[in-house]
Amino acid sequence: xxxxxxxxxxxxSCCSPPSGRMQGFIQPWLLLLLSEKPAHGYQLTEKLNxxxxxxxxDPGFLYRTLRQFEEDGLVxxxxxxxxxxxxxxxxxxxxxxxxxxxxxxxxxxxxxxxLGRFLEAYSxxxxxxxxxx
Amino acid sequence: xxxxxxxxxxxxSCCSPPSGRMQGFIQPWLLLLLSEKPAHGYQLTEKLNxxxxxxxxDPGFLYRTLRQFEEDGLVxxxxxxxxxxxxxxxxxxxxxxxxxxxxxxxxxxxxxxxLGRFLEAYSxxxxxxxxxx
DNA sequence: GTTTATTATATGTTTTAATCATATAGATGT
DNA sequence: ACATCTATATGATTAAAACATATAATAAAC
Numbered sequence: 001x002x003x004x005x006x007x008x009x010x011x012x013s014c015c016s017p018p019s020g021r022m023q024g025f026i027q028p029w030l031l032l033l034l035s036e037k038p039a040h041g042y043q044l045t046e047k048l049n050x051x052x053x054x055x056x057x058d059p060g061f062l063y064r065t066l067r068q069f070e071e072d073g074l075v076x077x078x079x080x081x082x083x084x085x086x087x088x089x090x091x092x093x094x095x096x097x098x099x100x101x102x103x104x105x106x107x108x109x110x111x112x113x114x115l116g117r118f119l120e121a122y123s124x125x126x127x128x129x130x131x132x133x
Numbered sequence: 134x135x136x137x138x139x140x141x142x143x144x145x146s147c148c149s150p151p152s153g154r155m156q157g158f159i160q161p162w163l164l165l166l167l168s169e170k171p172a173h174g175y176q177l178t179e180k181l182n183x184x185x186x187x188x189x190x191d192p193g194f195l196y197r198t199l200r201q202f203e204e205d206g207l208v209x210x211x212x213x214x215x216x217x218x219x220x221x222x223x224x225x226x227x228x229x230x231x232x233x234x235x236x237x238x239x240x241x242x243x244x245x246x247x248l249g250r251f252l253e254a255y256s257x258x259x260x261x262x263x264x265x266x
Numbered sequence: 267g268t269t270t271a272t273t274a275t276a277t278g279t280t281t282t283a284a285t286c287a288t289a290t291a292g293a294t295g296t
Numbered sequence: 297a298c299a300t301c302t303a304t305a306t307g308a309t310t311a312a313a314a315c316a317t318a319t320a321a322t323a324a325a326c
Contacts, residue, residue, distance in 0.1 A: 017157065017160075017233075017237040018156060018312095019240075020284090022156060022157075022244050022247075023283065023284080024150065025247065026252075032251075041304065042302065045303095046320065054248045058284075058285060059303090060305075061284065063306090064306085065147065082203060084293070085292070085301080085302045086302060088304085101255075105148070105252065105255055107150035108150075108251060109150075111154075112248040112252070113156065116245065117186060118161060118165075118186070119241060122169055123307070125168060153282085156283090157312085174275065175273065178274095191313075193276075193315080193316085193317095194312090195275095196275055197277085217322070218322055219273060219321040220320095220321080244293050253303080
């Protein structure tokens with residue numbers, strides 16, 4: 001499908017660095033937001049859209065992720081029929097959910113360190129001014 | 134398939150943080166290694182296995198990635214029939230390949246910053262000792 | 267000298283994560 | 297009554313990676 005390799009668009013070919021955000025990046029944000037207070041999907045969308053790093057989320061992905069969280073016991077939901085507009089499914093975090101957020105943070109720290117180590121290796125290859133020991 | 138959510142294995146359930154390494158992490162390492170000197174797949178496997186962050190790569194993934202790199206003009210290959218053992222396909226980096234490595238590095242820096250921002254948000258939620266401005 | 271292990275590359279299949287597209291429906295404004 | 301906004305949901309597709317296996321030349325062991 002690719003085979004074109006247009007150097008004038010060095011961020012859009014099939015073999016270029018992934019253009020979007022990294023895999024598994026939205027989920028911890030959702031858990032973090034829910035850890036602050038219960039919310040429904042639409043609210044969460046709006047909050048994510050206010051953050052440059054998480055904006056533009058696909059609603060299908062959001063709602064499916066939330067249902068999956070519930071299936072796995074990370075959140076529990078209930079319908080809120082009061083107030084204006086259609087009913088909202090409100091998600092509230094469980095203790096397991098908080099635990100999982102912490103586990104996710106460990107993973108993120110690990111990943112961040114890995115990226116740092118790659119950047120170090122890259123720097124000592126391309127800016128060998130500071131020699132590595 | 135999941136539906137079990139075994140809290141005694143908080144890193145192995147379906148809804149836990151991704152266990153492996155992040156998507157698109159091997160490719161820049163390959164390009165970085167090839168930017169140092171030409172190499173064939175088996176050599177690259179061995180080098181990747183010496184690095185804790187990149188070890189255990191699937192050979193199928195490796196060889197397909199290298200062919201894809203070539204298809205996209207990031208590397209070029211030739212057969213090395215001299216020396217012991219079966220013939221080796223030796224990959225050598227192109228100027229485009231170096232360019233792409235740099236582009237990848239930009240993406241990695243962006244991702245790393247995003248992870249940092251998430252960790253900051255997490256910290257101000259769970260360790261509110263240092264108040265954010 | 268035949269079998270076994272090592273080096274080396276390659277491809278078919280499956281799984282998983284995410285995206286794209288679309289469907290449904292209540293509430294509110296005109 | 298019709299359009300728009302709020303809100304949730306599901307079917308289909310794509311793309312990355314993992315899993316499984318195939319092939320073959322050389323080298324070592326017996």
